[in-house]
Amino acid sequence: MILALETSCDDTCAAVLTPDGEVRSNVISSQGIHDRYGGVVPEVASRHHLELIDAAVDDALARADTTLDDVTLVAVTRGPGLVGALLVGLSHAKGLAAARELPLAPVDHLHGHVAAGALADDAPEPPFLCLIASGGHTLLVRVDSAREVSVLGRTLDDAAGEAFDKGARTLGLPYPGGPALERLAREGDPGAFAFPIAERVGALDFSFAGLKTSLLYKVRDLGEDAARERATDLAASYQHAIVEALARRCERALAQTGLRALTLGGGVAANGPLRARVESLDAHVAIPARELCTDNAAMIGAAARAVDPLAFPSYLGLDAYPSGGSHWPPA
Numbered sequence: 001m002i003l004a005l006e007t008s009c010d011d012t013c014a015a016v017l018t019p020d021g022e023v024r025s026n027v028i029s030s031q032g033i034h035d036r037y038g039g040v041v042p043e044v045a046s047r048h049h050l051e052l053i054d055a056a057v058d059d060a061l062a063r064a065d066t067t068l069d070d071v072t073l074v075a076v077t078r079g080p081g082l083v084g085a086l087l088v089g090l091s092h093a094k095g096l097a098a099a100r101e102l103p104l105a106p107v108d109h110l111h112g113h114v115a116a117g118a119l120a121d122d123a124p125e126p127p128f129l130c131l132i133a134s135g136g137h138t139l140l141v142r143v144d145s146a147r148e149v150s151v152l153g154r155t156l157d158d159a160a161g162e163a164f165d166k167g168a169r170t171l172g173l174p175y176p177g178g179p180a181l182e183r184l185a186r187e188g189d190p191g192a193f194a195f196p197i198a199e200r201v202g203a204l205d206f207s208f209a210g211l212k213t214s215l216l217y218k219v220r221d222l223g224e225d226a227a228r229e230r231a232t233d234l235a236a237s238y239q240h241a242i243v244e245a246l247a248r249r250c251e252r253a254l255a256q257t258g259l260r261a262l263t264l265g266g267g268v269a270a271n272g273p274l275r276a277r278v279e280s281l282d283a284h285v286a287i288p289a290r291e292l293c294t295d296n297a298a299m300i301g302a303a304a305r306a307v308d309p310l311a312f313p314s315y316l317g318l319d320a321y322p323s324g325g326s327h328w329p330p331a
């Protein structure tokens with residue numbers, strides 16, 4: 001069995017997979033504390049990981065009806081993410097592996113989001129395109145095999161999830177903003193306001209900073225009362241602009257590469273309107289279940305299958321890496 005840990009942000013996650021990639025358990029312990037601060041407080045996240053990680057691993061093993069005796073590989077997120085949060089998972093994984101002299105597979109978080117696509121029903125065979133849209137990253141990648149991933153486009157400023165979170169905050173919604181904004185938008189008209197959809201002819205890059213500013217100005221121009229009255233329309237129109245920006249790049253990338261299959265990953269891929277819009281594209285579209293889109297350890301276990309594991313004790317000095325966005329994928 002593969003035991004996988006993921007602690008790159010504010011969810012404490014553990015999962016058990018069989019060696020051929022079948023998910024036996026996928027435990028996600030949301031810390032549920034950061035909303036009062038309007039965002040993730042790194043130091044608070046690290047402390048909560050410390051408190052929750054043992055229970056998450058125990059739960060993952062129990063739900064998979066297995067024990068540490070059956071574990072043959074420990075997989076863990078090495079980066080990118082909050083470095084203190086990553087270190088809790090990495091140290092814990094090293095401890096679990098070293099105690100039994102097991103090998104350890106260090107996994108890149110974004111490779112994890114790509115690998116989640118392989119856990120979708122009717123996952124395509126490579127080559128295919130994958131859109132990763134999370135709180136920290138927005139990337140359009142080409143997947144030629146589990147080990148060969150190349151970046152075709154990336155965000156030039158904010159990530160799509162950041163656009164959701166910041167827009168939600170402007171509308172007075174709690175953190176995390178994505179799910180809250182999606183809920184509010186359900187009652188609204190996506191055509192009520194025209195928000196900018198950044199378009200650069202031929203390009204596959206993204207930009208969301210202008211959109212965020214445009215919402216800020218719109219709310220200011222309407223005034224507090226009118227903005228509150230029109231909150232559902234504002235949310236629906238703003239969400240529509242993000243969904244269109246993402247879906248149109250996918251469409252363009254399919255046309256430019258001639259590829260016929262597409263998967264989605266990252267927290268924003270949990271968004272209902274985005275899922276529906278992308279499913280309507282003329283391609284084989286496979287989207288993992290929502291709990292495999294947002295941060296989870298099952299995707300880390302899935303990605304570990306394409307990583308050369310490090311033998312005991314060579315991994316004991318391994319460090320986490322906090323960033324990776326503009327240099328991704330790592331060498």
Ligand code: KG4
Pocket residue numbers: 009133134135136137160161162164165176177178179182266267268269270271272293294295
């Ligand atoms: O992949 P993820 O769980 O963590 C990171 O690696 O960042 O992504 C979190 C991001 C947050 O910005 C959150 O607001 C967004 O994904 N998100 C959503 C939805 N669920 C999570 N955005 C839009 N609609 C959702 N339903």
Ligand code: ZN
Pocket residue numbers: 109113134135266267294295
């Ligand atoms: Zn993520």
